[in-house]
Amino acid sequence: MAIGPAVRALFGPYEREIAHLYRSIFIDLDDWIGRIGAWVPDAQNILEVGCGEGAMTERLCARYPQARITAIDVTPRVGRLFAGDASRVEFLQMTVEDMAARHPQAYDLIVLSDVIHHVPKALRGSILTAIHQALAPGGMFVFKDWARTSTPIHWMCHAGDRYLTGDQVSYLDEQEIRSFLGERFGAPQDECRVRPWRNNFALMLRKAS
Numbered sequence: 001m002a003i004g005p006a007v008r009a010l011f012g013p014y015e016r017e018i019a020h021l022y023r024s025i026f027i028d029l030d031d032w033i034g035r036i037g038a039w040v041p042d043a044q045n046i047l048e049v050g051c052g053e054g055a056m057t058e059r060l061c062a063r064y065p066q067a068r069i070t071a072i073d074v075t076p077r078v079g080r081l082f083a084g085d086a087s088r089v090e091f092l093q094m095t096v097e098d099m100a101a102r103h104p105q106a107y108d109l110i111v112l113s114d115v116i117h118h119v120p121k122a123l124r125g126s127i128l129t130a131i132h133q134a135l136a137p138g139g140m141f142v143f144k145d146w147a148r149t150s151t152p153i154h155w156m157c158h159a160g161d162r163y164l165t166g167d168q169v170s171y172l173d174e175q176e177i178r179s180f181l182g183e184r185f186g187a188p189q190d191e192c193r194v195r196p197w198r199n200n201f202a203l204m205l206r207k208a209s
């Protein structure tokens with residue numbers, strides 16, 4: 001059972017700050033957006049898949065002031081805590097498969113951040129295929145997930161995900177992430193770790209022109 005939403009409701013007006021503080025135990029989102037910006041200096045039409053309540057969407061919006069951003073998630077809580085420039089961002093509760101069917105080859109940058117470990121294994125390939133379909137030729141795909149290790153911080157992260165979100169999370173290790181992405185996109189253009197843990201494993205991939 002997910003206790004996250006009930007616990008969060010207790011925080012009232014402090015929910016946004018406390019959610020950020022909790023997340024910062026595991027990932028520095030400002031370091032992450034810095035790395036995305038270094039990989040993809042400019043983008044006009046961005047799709048964020050699995051945007052959740054909008055923490056990364058907010059940073060994408062600030063980093064790419066000329067871009068239009070579409071942020072989608074399957075949760076009804078989509079974009080709930082977003083506090084950026086709403087005039088350039090559209091939040092939608094929908095799947096990336098539907099989005100790709102409606103807007104094939106539409107995006108020059110697609111971001112999938114900390115989503116795959118929440119998705120049942122049987123559905124992961126379909127998400128990747130849809131992302132490939134939604135990318136413009138030559139478009140960039142930026143992927144990040146928490147890579148499985150045998151370390152205390154990994155067990156903490158797993159317990160937090162499992163009991164706060166209630167999802168049946170399952171993590172890939174670094175090598176599994178490379179082969180999962182490689183099947184659809186080929187070799188990555190680059191890889192990096194995002195602070196403060198090596199588990200934060202990110203890759204930049206490019207769709208062939």
Ligand SMILES: C[S@@+](CC[C@H](N)C(=O)[O-])C[C@H]1O[C@@H](n2cnc3c(N)ncnc32)[C@H](O)[C@@H]1O
Pocket residue numbers: 049050051052053054055056057072073074075095096112113114115118119123127
């Ligand atoms: C840990 S949150 C990450 C939110 C956001 N990407 C970020 O980094 O701040 C994981 C999100 O994945 C979403 N998710 C799970 N399955 C999904 C699917 N099949 N398609 C899109 N999003 C999904 C969940 O609803 C949740 O919002």
